[in-house]
Every structure is written in C-alpha cells, then in structure tokens.
Amino acid sequence: MDKNNKTIREVESGVSSVISAKNLSLTFQTNDGPVHALKDVDLEINKGDFVSFIGPSGCGKTTFLRCMADLEQPTAGKITVNGVSPAEARKARAYGYVFQHAGLYPWRTIGGNIRLPLEIMGKDKAEQDKSVKEVLELVHLEGFEKKYPWQLSGGMQQRASIARALAFHADILLMDEPFGALDEIVRDHLNEQLLELWARTNKTIGFVTHSIPEAVYLSTKIVVMSPRPGRIHDVIESTLPRERPLDIRDSPEFIEIAHRVRDGLRAGHGDD
C-alpha cells in the first residue's frame, strides 16, 4: 500500500528517488568506545540531482557516501540505491566511484586503466575500445590513451580516474573529494568540466567536498553535515540555474547560498 502510494507520488511529480536513506546510523566500535559516524540520517536523492556533502572532518560525509557504495555497512536504519540494497546495486554495477586519489595503476596506460572495469565486467574488445574512446572525449583526454599515468599531471590523472568511473555507463556517480588534492586553478577548471559532463550525461552525482564555493557552484542540493555524532544539519536546494558559467560565483544569489552553507557549518560546529 505504502509502496503504491510512493509510486503514484513519483509519477505525479515526475521525479524518482535514486538514493533514499531513512534513520541511517553507523557506529564504529573503537578502543576508546563507540564512535557515531552517522546518526539518524534521512535523505532523498532524485534522478539527475547533483548533491554535495559538506562539513568538517568527522561529520560522516565520506562514511555516508561509502554506505551508498556498499563499502561500509550501516548499523541501523535503511538505505536503498535504485530501490534495492547498496550491495545489490553494487553487484548490478549501478554506480561509478571516484576516490580522492586518482589511484591509477602505474603498470597500465590511461586507456588500460579505463579498460579495467570493462575487462572485469567481461565486455568484449570492440565494446571496450568504443567506451574508452567515448569517455576520454568526455573528460577531454583524447590522445592520451597510450600514455602512462606518471606522464600526466595530477589534474589529468584525476580526469582519467573520472573517465574510468564513467566507462561502464552507470547512472550514478559517487565522488569522494575528487579535487581535494589539486590546486585552485586546476580545480576551477575541473569543476567547470564536471558540470558540462553532468549536463551531457544526466547522471545523478553524489559529491563530497570541503570547499563551500565548490559545493555551491556544482550542486542542485547541498547537504550540510555536522560532527559528533555525524548528522545532517541542513539541506539547501540551490536556486541557481543548471547552466552555470564560472562568474556566477560573483552573483548575489551565489553569495547568499554560500552564506547559508557557512552559517550551517558554523552552527553545526558551535560546540568547539
């Protein structure tokens, strides 16, 4: 009955929930006692959303993303990805995951690295070639297929790792501080390219970041989190248009959202 109602609501509003968390908690048992990485987290992510998770260290933003990817197991509550459990979604290869470090295999060329998930998933050679070519174009790395990772800059390596996550055409892209280790200018450039890629592919993106401007610039939805215990402090729906040139960051609208994010971070951080 409940399920039917939800389906009707989805049909009415024209959006469907891709990731849904209810009362999600995760407690790590450590020698210093339990650590509440996540406590009673509720969130809906709809198809095509670009959702940023922002908050200080220890607020559980990465843990939350890892729960979606079935890399951590929640200790209470419920989370679904594409309507099924994260484990099932992972086995169905429903998402691509981008880590903070590119982590390309040094013994594989850029093309070989992007091919890795395709080989594991048992795609045939022709399909592999086609996908590699396609995603290299998406991240603007045409002509680098035969190069080894050490021959590329840090920013280019991270783009290659994004291409690797895109290669098998998952609808969801989970990114854990992918640009955290890069300098400001490279970061701006990659942010722009990521938005362009998101517009072209219409993927649902979960994006963990430390940077307020990055979160505001990229997201349709900004989830502000606070630590001890890790929980959601505020969810801000962005009023910015989907089309965003870099100079939108000087607009009053942008600055207002950034203010709200900053206030949220401060309030959540008030105890120390």
Added chain:
Amino acid sequence: MRNLVPILTVLAAIVGIWWLAVAPMNIRPALDIAERGGAVVVPEGSVERRNVSAFKLMLDNRAYVAVGYDLKRPRLPTPAQVGEEFWKTTGAMVAKGRAWSKRSLIYHAWVTLQSTLWGFFLGTTVGILGAVAIVYSRVMDRSVMPWAIISQTVPIVALAPMIIVVSNQVGIEGRGVPKAIISAYLCFFPVLVSMVKGLRSPTEQQLDLLKTYSASGLQSFFKLRLPASVPYLFTALKIGIAAALVGTIVGELPTGAISGLGARILIGDQFGTPLAIWSALICAAILAGVLVSAIDIMQRVTLRKMGFVS
C-alpha cells in the same frame, strides 16, 4: 654503464689491499724458505720467530719480503697467482679442449650452476605459493610465517647432511636433488617475505575500487595484487639467486661431494692447496655476479615494459 667506474674503483681497492696483505701473511713461510736457502734471518729459527710480530719480521728482514710473493703454497696467494691458477683451470682448459675435465673449474661451475638453478626455481615457487597462501589465509599467516622465520635460524651446514641422508633413504640417487633442496631452503625465504609485502602493497583504496566493480577474488589477484607485486618480486629474486648459490656451495661442503665449486673449496682445504680454494672462490663470485646481473637486466626490461618508472 655509468656504474662501471665506481665498481672498478672498488675492485681495484680490494685487489690493492689484498696485494699489500700478502706481505705480512706470508712473511713466516718466506723467511723459513730463505733461511733454508742459507740466508741470514733475524731472529734465527722459525721457533724463535713465532713470538715476533709479522710487521717486525718484515722490518728486520726487508730483503726477503719479496720471497713471500712467490711461494708454492702461500698462506695468502697474490692476486697474480690466483689469476694465473684461475686461468689455468678455465681459459687454458678450454684452449686445450678439456673444458669438461674434472680439473676444469668450468665443469665444476656448471655442476654448481645446475643445482643453483634448480634450487632457485624450487625456492622461488615455494616462496611465491607460500606468500599467496599467507596473504589470502589468516590461518596460514599465523601458522606458517613464524616457522618460515625460524627456518632461517637453523644453520644450514647442520641441516645439509640430514637432507642428504633422508633423500638417500627415500631412494634419490646422486647429489643433485638434495643440493637443490638445500639451495631452495635458503632461497625461498627472501622471496616469501618480499612477495607477502608485494601482494599486500595495493592500498585500501585500490581494493575498494575493485569492490565497486564487484570484481571476483581471482580478478583482483590477477589484475591488482600480482602486477603490483612485480617490483618486489624482482628485488627478491636478486637476493634469492645469490642465496641459492650460497646454499648449493654449502650443500657441497659437508656432504662428500666431489664435483662442484663447494667440493673444490673443501678438497683444496684438505689437500693444502690454497690456490685451488681461491680460484674456486673467484669462480663462485663471478658466477654470482653473472646470475645477479642477468636478473637485474630482466628486471629492467620487465619493469620498463610494464610502465613502472625506473
């Protein structure tokens, strides 16, 4: 080849020190011979000289120091004498077409090399398989690893005769197999330790990445762990081949073997022919150098092909 100059410099220094050491090492037999030939030596009589230091003898009998550089049975042969003996037992034998004679070091080196390679092959296989078992099984990690470490504290010289006796007992003819086992015993350990480290070298993040692809255990082994361990493997192989050679030579010492470089060293010792010992030693050193260099070249070629920056 830019390594060649420093290597040759060190070699020259070693030969220099060696050459200088010949004088004090050989002064006593040199003076004995001179005295027997009618020369006046201070002090007279070899018993008298026993309590005088070699350096004082050299100072007091400067004229006869040179005799020590031309002894038939020197305590320490000169580099030139060893070189000459080495040539006589290798190049000269080849020139006479007797390279495979029992007096030729080429024959003995070949015997030793065969056992070394078998031991190396066996030890490396055991080391790699052991490492895989240790990395994938907690039980193996807890039970086998401590024993592998303990195994290396047992003196191989004590173990070698037992291995020979046991392999004789189970009906294995000849010395080849037990020697290879002794050699493998020394060789497997560096390979095991390095491969455990190499197979565990992928980061948490790299393993998580494969999990997001829901890769199978075999896939993560062949696509991640194994290639990541290759640089570690080659470092271990270089140590392993040297250890295998040492193992073989040790295996030839206490076991009554009559062929092989170890047997030459033992026989030279028993018959009081230091020249034979020294040229067998030189031969073993050259063999070790060749084997390690061969693996070094393989390492460079493989790593370059794999795209690792060297």
